[in-house]
Amino acid sequence: MxxxxxxxxxxxxxxxxxxxxxxxxxxxxxxxxxxxxxxxxxxxxxxxxxxxxxxxxxxxxxxxxxxxxxxxxxxxxxxxxxxxxxxxxxxxxxxxxxxxxxxxxxxxxxxxxxxxxxxxxxxxxxxxxxxxxxxxxxxxxxxxxxxxxxxxxxxxxxxxxxxxxxxxxxxxxxxxxxxxxxxxxxxxxxxxxxxxxxxxxxxxxxAHGRWRFSFSGQGNHAGATLLGDRADPMLPAAATVTAVRRLAAGVPDARATVGRLVPTPGGTNVIASTVDLWLDARVPGEGTPGLVAEISQAASAAAREEGCQLQVTRESYSGxxxxxxxxxxxxxxxxxxxxxxxxxxxxxxxxxxxxxxxxxxxxxxxxxxxxxxxxxxxxxxxxxxxxxxxxxxxxxxx
Known part of the structure; x- marks a missing residue:
C-alpha cells in the first residue's frame, strides 16, 4: 500500500x-x-x-x-x-x-x-x-x-x-x-x-521551550466591584501577551507565542481569581532563556501594578x-x-x-x-x- x-x-x-x-x-x-x-x-x-x-x-x-x-x-x-x-x-x-x-x-x-x-x-x-x-x-x-x-x-x-x-x-x-x-x-x-x-x-x-505563567488575584463580582477595588489577573495576563510579541520582535530570528490562556473560574460576569497562560519561545543558540527572562520581568511588573502575584514555571526546554x-x-x-x-x-x-x-x-x-x-x-x-x-x-x- x-x-x-x-x-x-x-x-x-x-x-x-x-x-x-x-x-x-x-x-x-x-x-x-x-x-x-x-x-x-x-x-x-x-x-x-x-x-x-x-x-x-x-x-x-x-x-x-x-x-x-x-x-x-x-x-x-x-x-x-x-x-x-x-x-x-x-x-x-x-x-x-x-x-x-x-x-x-x-x-x-x-x-x-x-x-x-x-x-x-x-x-x-x-x-x-x-x-x-x-x-x-x-x-x-x-x-x-x-x-x-x-x-x-x-x-x-x-x-x-x-x-x-x-x-x-x-x-x-x-x-x-x-x-x-x-x-x-x-x-x-x-x-x-x-x-x-x-x-x-x-x-x-x-532551541525551544515552554513556560507557564500563573497570575493570581482576587475573584469577585463583575458588576458589584469598582475598577479601583480590583486585583484582576486578566490585566497582567493580557499585558504579557502583548509584551511577548514586542520583546520577541527585538531578538533576531526569535519566535515567541502565547497560544493558550485559561482563566478560573471562567465566568462571563466573574472577575477571574487566576489566569494561566503558556509561552512557547524559540531562539537559535543561547537566546531563549534571556528572552523568557525579559518577558517574565514585564509580566511581573504588570502583575504588581494590578496587585496580583505571578509564578513562572518552566515545563520543558531543549537546546x-x-x-x-x-x-x-x-x-x-x-x-x-x-x-x-x-x-x-x-x-x-x-x-x-x-x-x-x-x-x-x-x-x-x-x-x-x-x-x-x-x-x-x-x-x-x-x-x-x-x-x-x-x-x-x-x-x-x-
Missing amino acids: TASGFLEEIADVGRDPQRGGYSRHAFDAPEYDLREWFVDRALGLGLDVETDRNGNIWAWWGPPGRNAVVTGSHLDSVPGGGAFDGPLGVASALAAVEALQEKGFRARRPIAVVVFAEEEGGRFGVPCLGSRLLTGTIDPDKARGLRDADGVTFAEAAKKAGVDPARMGPDEERLDKIGRFLELHVEQGRGLIDLGAPVAVGSTVI DVVFDDALRHALGGWLGGVPELPTGAGHDAAILAGFVPAGMLYVRNPTGISHSPEEFAEAADVEAGAQALATALEQLAR
Missing part, C-alpha cells in the same frame, strides 16, 4: 467538528484507535509488535537487536491540527517497509518502526514525552504527575491504555539497540516551496540540535543531492539526537502552514518522501 493509502485509512479518525482539522491526544479515544490501527497494519506486514514501558509502540522487521535502523514518528496532534503532522511519518514508514519487502530486500540489520507517545504535548503540556522518558530527559515522577484539562494525570491515562506507569522511565537497553534513527515529517514552513523540491534532509532544530553529520551527508548522497533545511519545530528525532545518530526527512507542504487544518502535502510528494525513506532504510540496513 502507498503512504497515501495508509493515510486515507485513518482520515476520519479524530476529526474535530468545532476547531476543524484533527484532535488526537495521548491515550484518548481517537489516538487509541490510531494505535490499534498501527498495530494491525504492522502485524499485517509480518512485523513483531511490542509496547515499551513508556507507551511507545515498536514494530520490528527481524529480531530486535543492536545497531537497528529505526524510523517512525507520532500519531497524536495539537488541538485542531492537520492530517499530516505525525501520521505522515508513520504511514511512510509502513509503506517503505512494505516496498522493501516486495522487492525482496534482506536486511543485515534489524529495522523497526516506532510510534512515540504524546509528541505534541496537546493533552499533558510537555512535548515528546515518549522519547523524553525513553532517554531519561524528563523525570518519570514529573511525567506521571502531569494533568490534562480535566485533571486526569498522565499516569492514570497510561494505565487505562494498558501501560504500567510504575515502570515509566529511562530505557537504556532499548535505547542501546538504536544504531540510526530517521524520522520523516511534513515540512512545517515554506522552505521546500521556495526551493521547488519535494523532499529535504533536516539540518538543525533551534539547539544539529543532526548527525555523517548521516546527514549520506542521506544527501543517496537521495541525489536533495537540499538541507533547518527548522524551528521540535521532533522526537531532536530528543534522540543527543543519544544516537539521528536525522530527519521533510516532505513539501504547499501551503507552508502546519498545526492547522490547512496543513497539506500533495500525493506525489507524499510518495516521493516514502520512496526516499525506503532508499535510506535500504542503505542503512545493508
Whole structure:
C-alpha cells in the first residue's frame, strides 16, 4: 500500500467538528484507535509488535537487536491540527517497509518502526514525552504527575491504555539497540516551496521551550466591584501577551507565542481569581532563556501594578540540535543531492539526537502552514518522501 493509502485509512479518525482539522491526544479515544490501527497494519506486514514501558509502540522487521535502523514518528496532534503532522511519518514508514519487502530486500540489520507517545504535548503540556522518558530527559515522577484539562494525570491515562506507569522511565537497553534513527515529517514552513523540491534532509532544530505563567488575584463580582477595588489577573495576563510579541520582535530570528490562556473560574460576569497562560519561545543558540527572562520581568511588573502575584514555571526546554553529520551527508548522497533545511519545530528525532545518530526527512507542504487544518502535502510528494525513506532504510540496513 502507498503512504497515501495508509493515510486515507485513518482520515476520519479524530476529526474535530468545532476547531476543524484533527484532535488526537495521548491515550484518548481517537489516538487509541490510531494505535490499534498501527498495530494491525504492522502485524499485517509480518512485523513483531511490542509496547515499551513508556507507551511507545515498536514494530520490528527481524529480531530486535543492536545497531537497528529505526524510523517512525507520532500519531497524536495539537488541538485542531492537520492530517499530516505525525501520521505522515508513520504511514511512510509502513509503506517503505512494505516496498522493501516486495522487492525482496534482506536486511543485515534489524529495522523497526516506532510510534512515540504524546509528541505534541496537546493533552499533558510537555512535548515528546515518549522519547523524553525513553532517554531519561524528563523525570518519570514529573511525567506521571502531569494533568490534562480535566485533571486526569498522565499516569492514570497510561494505565487505562494498558501501560504500567510504575515502570515509566529511562530505557537504556532499548535505547542501546538504536544504531540510526530517521524520522520523516511534513515540512512545517515554506522552505521546500521556495526551493521547488519535494523532499529535504533536516539540518538543525533551534532551541525551544515552554513556560507557564500563573497570575493570581482576587475573584469577585463583575458588576458589584469598582475598577479601583480590583486585583484582576486578566490585566497582567493580557499585558504579557502583548509584551511577548514586542520583546520577541527585538531578538533576531526569535519566535515567541502565547497560544493558550485559561482563566478560573471562567465566568462571563466573574472577575477571574487566576489566569494561566503558556509561552512557547524559540531562539537559535543561547537566546531563549534571556528572552523568557525579559518577558517574565514585564509580566511581573504588570502583575504588581494590578496587585496580583505571578509564578513562572518552566515545563520543558531543549537546546539547539544539529543532526548527525555523517548521516546527514549520506542521506544527501543517496537521495541525489536533495537540499538541507533547518527548522524551528521540535521532533522526537531532536530528543534522540543527543543519544544516537539521528536525522530527519521533510516532505513539501504547499501551503507552508502546519498545526492547522490547512496543513497539506500533495500525493506525489507524499510518495516521493516514502520512496526516499525506503532508499535510506535500504542503505542503512545493508
